[in-house]
Amino acid sequence: MCQGAVVLDKNGVIIWISKGYCSLLKQQKDDLLGKKIQEVVPTTQLDRVIQTGKPNLVDLMQINEVWCAVTRLPLRDSDGNITGAVGFIYYDELERLQPMFDKFSLLRRKYETQILDRTTRYSFDDMIGQSLPLNTLKNRPSRLLR
Numbered sequence: 001m002c003q004g005a006v007v008l009d010k011n012g013v014i015i016w017i018s019k020g021y022c023s024l025l026k027q028q029k030d031d032l033l034g035k036k037i038q039e040v041v042p043t044t045q046l047d048r049v050i051q052t053g054k055p056n057l058v059d060l061m062q063i064n065e066v067w068c069a070v071t072r073l074p075l076r077d078s079d080g081n082i083t084g085a086v087g088f089i090y091y092d093e094l095e096r097l098q099p100m101f102d103k104f105s106l107l108r109r110k111y112e113t114q115i116l117d118r119t120t121r122y123s124f125d126d127m128i129g130q131s132l133p134l135n136t137l138k139n140r141p142s143r144l145l146r
Contacts, residue, residue: 025041049074
């Protein structure tokens with residue numbers, strides 16, 4: 001199902017790229033190896049995955065006017081250090097992925113609703129004590145609102 005993949009080192013340099021990815025980029029493999037991914041695909045987020053170590057499991061990205069579904073994963077050594085990243089692209093028959101995008105959208109809306117519905121558990125009135133620093137802290141928000 002994956003139509004292309006690219007592997008980067010920890011500096012964001014392409015060390016391996018599939019034929020499918022080369023076809024999408026309309027470039028030869030030898031011309032891409034050794035280049036920074038940002039030079040080749042300016043809209044990529046693979047460099048951010050390397051910096052943060054956080055995967056990006058589902059995203060949409062446009063490459064040469066073709067919409068692609070992408071997955072970006074950090075690569076780690078046995079000690080857990082980031083050694084690079086791998087990116088997978090899917091660009092043929094994206095409608096087959098529609099159920100996954102629908103579920104992702106539903107989960108995102110549900111998550112955002114839960115975040116917005118959260119209420120504050122405690123207020124300044126719940127703070128116990130009468131010390132000068134505590135009273136100053138309790139009174140500070142009301143002074144800011146005046």
